[in-house]
Amino acid sequence: AARKVWHELQPEPPHIESRWAYLHEAKLIESCMIGYAHRNRQKKIGNVEVVSSEQVFDILMKDGKTRSGGLMDQVNRINGQPWPRDFKTTGKTDEYWQRFCSPSDQPTRYIHGLTKLTGEKVPGLVLEVLRNKKPTKKDSDPKPEIIEFLATRTPSQLDRWEDEQIFLEGELDRCRDQDMWPQADDMTMCQWCDKRMLCTQSSELSIMAKLDKYYTHKIWDFKSLHQEDAKNEKAAEQESTKSPTPENEHPKS
Ligand code: SF4
Known part of the structure; x- marks a missing residue:
């Protein structure tokens, strides 16, 4: 199936001089096999239950007016607790993804959303990254790898974030009312x-x-x-x- 989509979207291989030349069809298949092995390993351990995929949420906040919504890649139960899981494909470094975890709106929004959907404590979000590094002189054919990062939030962080969203929505209302859209400070x-x-x-x-x-x-x-x-x-x-x-x-x- 992956090959079929690849050929539909990319009938020609990437140009040899393109910066994406290393992301060729064989790399796609290799990445799929790594993903499949990873999924089988998780199934064998048995601590991750997939509850739903592409989970939509649309949450009303405590002011009864401001909404928060989105689409989670997956909702899991890990050791019995609910966690959203987000999948990324990338060539970026660990440092980049660690910084992505916090501070960052997407994990907070998803953790907050799942807390409201389930009514349970949601410890955090699992960020599952499939990485294909660019070849270097040292490593001319780096293998695809899957790395997991955890973005955790405490209930007080989630509460604070909700207050901030309500505040920002109020600011946007002011902009709309007065048709005044100030340019960035920075x-x-x-x-x-x-x-x-x-x-x-x-x-x-x-x-x-x-x-x-x-x-x-x-x-x-x-x-x-x-x-x-x-x-x-x-x-x-x-x-x-x-x-x-x-x-x-x-x-x-
Ligand atoms: S960042 Fe700068 S260019 Fe972009 S919308 Fe704001 S003021 Fe305009």
């Missing part, structure tokens, strides 16, 4: 920001023109992301067969 990231095209405009009218031309306004519907993903993949495929025009050279979001 502008060091502006040069890489994909909204830069808007922030460099000299008037609201020209911002609106750019928004109309280059952006699609739609609600982020995490409850139907699978259908969205399939649609986006198809659209991207069709888009990639078109020759570049000023419009399709710019990202839409």
Whole structure:
């Protein structure tokens, strides 16, 4: 099945000079086999029960107004306790993923969401990373590996996070009410920001023109992301067969 999808999405192997040249079909199959062996090992140990996959949550917070939602890759019971599990494929280092665990919104949101869904204490989130390192002079063919990281949160951290979400939602309400959208205090990231095209405009009218031309306004519907993903993949495929025009050279979001 993996080979079939690979050939559908990538009829030609990656170009030899591409930075992704080492991620070829054989590496995909090797990665699948590593994943399969990992899954069998877990089954044998028997302490991980998969409760659900692609678990949607939509939680009402304590102010009765602010919502938090998302889509967990998997919900597990590990030694009897509920844990969300998130899967990543990557070439990034351990340090990167340790930093991803905390502070970080995604693990907190998922742990908070599962706490509300189950009504039980959720100790944390398991981050399962399948890594394919780039070949180096020292190691010309590094093997795929699976590494697990734990992002833990205490009940008081979750409570504080919920208060912060309610506060931020209040700030957004103020922005909407007054139609006032202050630019970032710290502008060091502006040069890489994909909204830069808007922030460099000299008037609201020209911002609106750019928004109309280059952006699609739609609600982020995490409850139907699978259908969205399939649609986006198809659209991207069709888009990639078109020759570049000023419009399709710019990202839409
Ligand atoms: S360019 Fe991006 S980061 Fe900078 S102010 Fe605009 S939206 Fe904020």
